[in-house]
Amino acid sequence: MHEIRVLAPATVANVVCGFDCLGFALDGPFDEMVIRKLDEPGVRIKHRDDFGLPAAPEKNVAGVAASAILKAAQTDFGIELEITKNIKPGSGIGSSAASACGAVVAVNQLLGDRFSKRELVEFAMEGEALASGARHADNLAPCIFGGFTLVRSTDPLDIIRLDFPPLWTTVLHPQIEIKTSEARKMLPKDVSLSNAVRQWANLGSLVAGLAKGDYNLIARSLEDGIVEPVRKSLIPKFDEVKAASLEAGALGGGISGSGPSIFMLSNDAATAEKVAAEMRNLYSRTDIEFNTYVSKIALDGTRAT
Amino acid sequence: MHEIRVLAPATVANVVCGFDCLGFALDGPFDEMVIRKLDEPGVRIKHRDDFGLPAAPEKNVAGVAASAILKAAQTDFGIELEITKNIKPGSGIGSSAASACGAVVAVNQLLGDRFSKRELVEFAMEGEALASGARHADNLAPCIFGGFTLVRSTDPLDIIRLDFPPLWTTVLHPQIEIKTSEARKMLPKDVSLSNAVRQWANLGSLVAGLAKGDYNLIARSLEDGIVEPVRKSLIPKFDEVKAASLEAGALGGGISGSGPSIFMLSNDAATAEKVAAEMRNLYSRTDIEFNTYVSKIALDGTRAT
Numbered sequence: 255m256h257e258i259r260v261l262a263p264a265t266v267a268n269v270v271c272g273f274d275c276l277g278f279a280l281d282g283p284f285d286e287m288v289i290r291k292l293d294e295p296g297v298r299i300k301h302r303d304d305f306g307l308p309a310a311p312e313k314n315v316a317g318v319a320a321s322a323i324l325k326a327a328q329t330d331f332g333i334e335l336e337i338t339k340n341i342k343p344g345s346g347i348g349s350s351a352a353s354a355c356g357a358v359v360a361v362n363q364l365l366g367d368r369f370s371k372r373e374l375v376e377f378a379m380e381g382e383a384l385a386s387g388a389r390h391a392d393n394l395a396p397c398i399f400g401g402f403t404l405v406r407s408t409d410p411l412d413i414i415r416l417d418f419p420p421l422w423t424t425v426l427h428p429q430i431e432i433k434t435s436e437a438r439k440m441l442p443k444d445v446s447l448s449n450a451v452r453q454w455a456n457l458g459s460l461v462a463g464l465a466k467g468d469y470n471l472i473a474r475s476l477e478d479g480i481v482e483p484v485r486k487s488l489i490p491k492f493d494e495v496k497a498a499s500l501e502a503g504a505l506g507g508g509i510s511g512s513g514p515s516i517f518m519l520s521n522d523a524a525t526a527e528k529v530a531a532e533m534r535n536l537y538s539r540t541d542i543e544f545n546t547y548v549s550k551i552a553l554d555g556t557r558a559t
Numbered sequence: 560m561h562e563i564r565v566l567a568p569a570t571v572a573n574v575v576c577g578f579d580c581l582g583f584a585l586d587g588p589f590d591e592m593v594i595r596k597l598d599e600p601g602v603r604i605k606h607r608d609d610f611g612l613p614a615a616p617e618k619n620v621a622g623v624a625a626s627a628i629l630k631a632a633q634t635d636f637g638i639e640l641e642i643t644k645n646i647k648p649g650s651g652i653g654s655s656a657a658s659a660c661g662a663v664v665a666v667n668q669l670l671g672d673r674f675s676k677r678e679l680v681e682f683a684m685e686g687e688a689l690a691s692g693a694r695h696a697d698n699l700a701p702c703i704f705g706g707f708t709l710v711r712s713t714d715p716l717d718i719i720r721l722d723f724p725p726l727w728t729t730v731l732h733p734q735i736e737i738k739t740s741e742a743r744k745m746l747p748k749d750v751s752l753s754n755a756v757r758q759w760a761n762l763g764s765l766v767a768g769l770a771k772g773d774y775n776l777i778a779r780s781l782e783d784g785i786v787e788p789v790r791k792s793l794i795p796k797f798d799e800v801k802a803a804s805l806e807a808g809a810l811g812g813g814i815s816g817s818g819p820s821i822f823m824l825s826n827d828a829a830t831a832e833k834v835a836a837e838m839r840n841l842y843s844r845t846d847i848e849f850n851t852y853v854s855k856i857a858l859d860g861t862r863a864t
Contacts, residue, residue: 271759272759272763273756273759274756274760275756275759275760275763276763404760404763404764404767405760406760406761406763406764406779406780407757407760412764412779414764414767414776416767417767417771441752442752443751443752444749444750444751444752445749445750445751445752445755446748446749446750447747447748447749447750447785450750450755450758450759450785451578451579451580452712453755453759454576454577454578454580454755454758454759454762454763455579455580455709455710455711455712456711457759457762457763458577458580458581458709458711458719458762458763458765458766459709459717459719460763461763461766461767461770462709462719462721462722462766462770463719465722465766465767465770465771466722466770471719474711474717475711480752480755
């Protein structure tokens with residue numbers, strides 16, 4: 255039987271001053287999906303991991319996303335998706351986005367690459383809506399396109415792939431649970447115009463710094479005066495981790511998604527490894543289980559292998 | 560006697576989604592300044608126009624800015640500044656910025672180009688503070704550096720010169736008076752987080768569009784959901800002018816500074832002229848006196864000639 259294997263990367267969204275619009279793709283960890291064509295219509299899901307996610311396709315992010323693209327393609331066949339999740343649900347590095355993107359890219363491969371990347375994000379948004387209750391694309395966009403992406407608008411969907419220089423990220427995933435609803439409740443409904451101006455001046459500068467490959471400008475622009483101050487209390491030792499990372503040479507960073515992961519950006523692999531060592535050093539003195547990841551910002555998003 | 564002649568261009572600040580940080584320089588109109596060295600210390604001002612601006616240096620924007628740079632240079636001589644303003648005060652295209660920048664660039668020339676452009680903006684900010692009561696740099700930065708500039712921060716002063724493709728602007732200056740204090744009072748103190756996100760996603764996209772030379776992306780990003788909706792009521796026929804300009808092929812635009820001028824951006828000179836014709840057509844049916852300007856976005860700011 256014809257089968258296709260797809261890798262869907264972890265992603266970081268809410269990149270510092272780019273809350274709700276800026277994200278980037280990692281070069282691992284990846285969720286793996288194997289897709290097989292079935293004669294009968296519908297979506298069947300097999301899990302090859304221990305996360306206990308639902309197997310019923312309508313209750314599963316990958317299942318909902320796969321159904322959306324199959325429906326649009328008006329196929330008379332069905333699929334089986336065999337999923338090995340390596341990105342832990344709730345980690346804040348785009349676990350549900352990887353599920354949704356892996357599924358739509360796998361189906362699209364089976365369909366002979368029929369849909370555009372933008373359309374794939376649209377299908378994946380239906381899966382993401384199941385996970386978060388909202389149609390947002392800030393993890394999906396980098397997960398499909400790779401690199402750094404800016405979601406200018408979700409309705410209509412407008413995704414801009416940013417130019418950027420070589421960059422590495424270090425992610426610390428403390429294995430604590432942050433309820434997305436709780437993190438969302440902490441967000442201010444309103445912000446002062448002066449804080450908003452400072453935030454958009456920083457985002458404009460960050461995009462300029464990425465385009466110019468100006469690491470110093472990138473570092474100066476990685477400042478979030480709106481979301482980080484209220485949400486960082488959810489993450490033990492956030493300030494210490496950030497301070498130690500900057501001390502080790504990181505350009506800057508913040509909360510990945512709505513946490514609990516923390517990410518830092520560096521301009522070379524050696525610095526990113528040093529940052530990881532500092533993170534491990536700090537967290538090994540707590541009783542919280544944790545993982546660290548070091549990855550180059552990946553040019554590619556979800557792909558067949 | 561040694562004399563130097565300087566041209567200081569009009570500038571547009573508060574560029575749509577870049578309120579309080581994004582500006583650009585025109586290739587005219589210009590204020591002209593002739594500077595002469597005097598043996599005795601101090602600043603003497605001569606006006607060669609009919610605007611009736613104060614001649615006392617401590618009450619004059621150019622005088623205050625000139626005094627600031629002379630003080631920093633610890634000179635034992637003074638200067639005479641002969642000013643021909645062609646940019647009408649209160650027009651919203653950086654009249655006071657041109658006064659301040661013309662003065663500091665003229666003095667700097669006399670000093671043998673001693674100070675950096677960034678330092679010149681710092682001196683000019685003292686003049687701008689006299690005019691507006693606030694230390695802001697969004698007209699000064701493009702007036703000194705030329706091109707498109709982003710003021711990431713004023714304290715410390717951090718100015719980013721953006722990359723941008725060939726662009727033309729059309730400015731309509733209705734000769735009505737808008738008090739800056741009145742325009743400032745209309746600003747919301749707070750904005751909703753969702754509006755702020757939309758604004759910074761647009762600014763990030765605009766900076767990306769400028770860097771990529773993607774006119775379509777620039778056009779899509781020229782959207783202001785925060786300041787234009789409240790301030791446009793101060794400018795007669797704002798909506799009609801904008802609609803007619805877009806119809807004529809403009810990429811987009813909005814209020815220049817805090818008004819009353821309206822500016823539009825186009826990707827070639829012919830479209831910018833068509834936009835000007837539409838503006839003249841609409842305003843000639845009112846009883847408001849007005850000027851229009853068509854200019855390429857200038858790479859150069861204030862310079863000796």
